[in-house]
Amino acid sequence: MNTQTNELNQHINAAYDQIIGAAKQRNLPEVQRHSRKVAELEDLKQQHETIQQRLANLTSGIPAITAATTKAQPQANGKIRELAIEVTDGMIRQNLLTLTPHVKRGKIKIGEELTIEAIPSGERFVTVLLQNGNKLRARGEIAQFYRDARVNSGDYVVLTEISPSRWTLAKATPGKYGFQVFNT
Numbered sequence: 001m002n003t004q005t006n007e008l009n010q011h012i013n014a015a016y017d018q019i020i021g022a023a024k025q026r027n028l029p030e031v032q033r034h035s036r037k038v039a040e041l042e043d044l045k046q047q048h049e050t051i052q053q054r055l056a057n058l059t060s061g062i063p064a065i066t067a068a069t070t071k072a073q074p075q076a077n078g079k080i081r082e083l084a085i086e087v088t089d090g091m092i093r094q095n096l097l098t099l100t101p102h103v104k105r106g107k108i109k110i111g112e113e114l115t116i117e118a119i120p121s122g123e124r125f126v127t128v129l130l131q132n133g134n135k136l137r138a139r140g141e142i143a144q145f146y147r148d149a150r151v152n153s154g155d156y157v158v159l160t161e162i163s164p165s166r167w168t169l170a171k172a173t174p175g176k177y178g179f180q181v182f183n184t
Helices: 003-024 028-059 067-072 089-094 100-104 139-148
Strands: 081-086 113-118 124-128 156-163 166-171
Touching: 003 028, 081 100, 113 139
Parallel strands: 113 166
Antiparallel strands: 081 156, 113 124, 156 166
């Protein structure tokens, strides 16, 4: 491993330690803040690994892969992009799915057209990412997905690109992207 990867791992471990400390104090805003920090650090780590691989390919004489081609190549798990979104009460009330953090990180672009298969219903629909609010246009389909998947405020949903412009939308496993709160 190189020094940048080690440094990223140290930052990730430190952020997890901060999450544990905040959780022990039952400080939910701090837990959420540090969780977002971990997600961004993990994204940076993956981007760094991609850059290292591309650099290795260039220096070893393997033909260069363009950035556009790299984005469209599935990872080992068959996913191209995976976008986790924490759903708020307002998003449910207004039938919205907003992707602002992912737009800001450059993971998805305004105007991008998505063909989405909602899980568990299997309903398919085509939508586009709007500039106004960084939200998907298909509000009726999003409302139906929220009902079918029983999405509540604070749950995470995951948009997973399985091939260029083809996505699945599913409720995330509890605890995978945030922290599941148990009533005691």
